[in-house]
Amino acid sequence: MTSHHTAQTMKPATAAKKLGVYLEATPAEFREGVVSRSELNALQTDPPEWLRELRRNGPHPRPVVAAKLGVSISGLARGGVTEALTTEQIDALKQDNPEWLQKERATQAEVRKEAVRIKEKNAERAAEQSRDARS
Numbered sequence: 001m002t003s004h005h006t007a008q009t010m011k012p013a014t015a016a017k018k019l020g021v022y023l024e025a026t027p028a029e030f031r032e033g034v035v036s037r038s039e040l041n042a043l044q045t046d047p048p049e050w051l052r053e054l055r056r057n058g059p060h061p062r063p064v065v066a067a068k069l070g071v072s073i074s075g076l077a078r079g080g081v082t083e084a085l086t087t088e089q090i091d092a093l094k095q096d097n098p099e100w101l102q103k104e105r106a107t108q109a110e111v112r113k114e115a116v117r118i119k120e121k122n123a124e125r126a127a128e129q130s131r132d133a134r135s
Contacts, residue, residue, distance in 0.1 A: 007036040015040055021054045022061045022084040059084035069093065072111070075104030 015035035016023040023031060027050055035043075043051060058064075065085045066073045076082075079100035085093075093101060 007038065009034040009036050010040070017061070019043060019051065020061070020064055021051065022059045025054055025059050025084070026050070056087065058086035058090070060087070060090070065090060069101060071101065071104040071108050075107065079104060
């Protein structure tokens with residue numbers, strides 16, 4: 001009996017998400033096919049020009065836009081940003097620094113600060129339990 005190794009494949013949408021690019025901006029042959037795990041690895045280690053260009057100039061998917069602006073995806077939606085943006089559009093938003101962006105960045109900073117506080121509290125609690133267990 002011989003074992004047949006089948007390549008693990010994914011939909012283009014999944015591959016685009018893993019690559020951090022906006023699917024609709026990728027070449028037609030990428031959107032219309034399937035991507036194997038080895039093809040994805042090759043794209044990540046040695047990206048073709050179209051992928052480098054998309055990562056550099058966009059349009060970028062919402063998670064990338066949110067990260068570049070320092071806000072959450074929900075914050076983007078609250079600010080009325082529902083479409084993919086180019087690097088130029090993101091830079092313009094940063095430059096304009098509208099009130100919604102300032103507010104969402106402040107909210108995101110609070111969320112991060114609270115996450116750190118909770119992590120530290122949990123670490124303290126774990127250390128106490130460890131000390132109690134040894135006593």
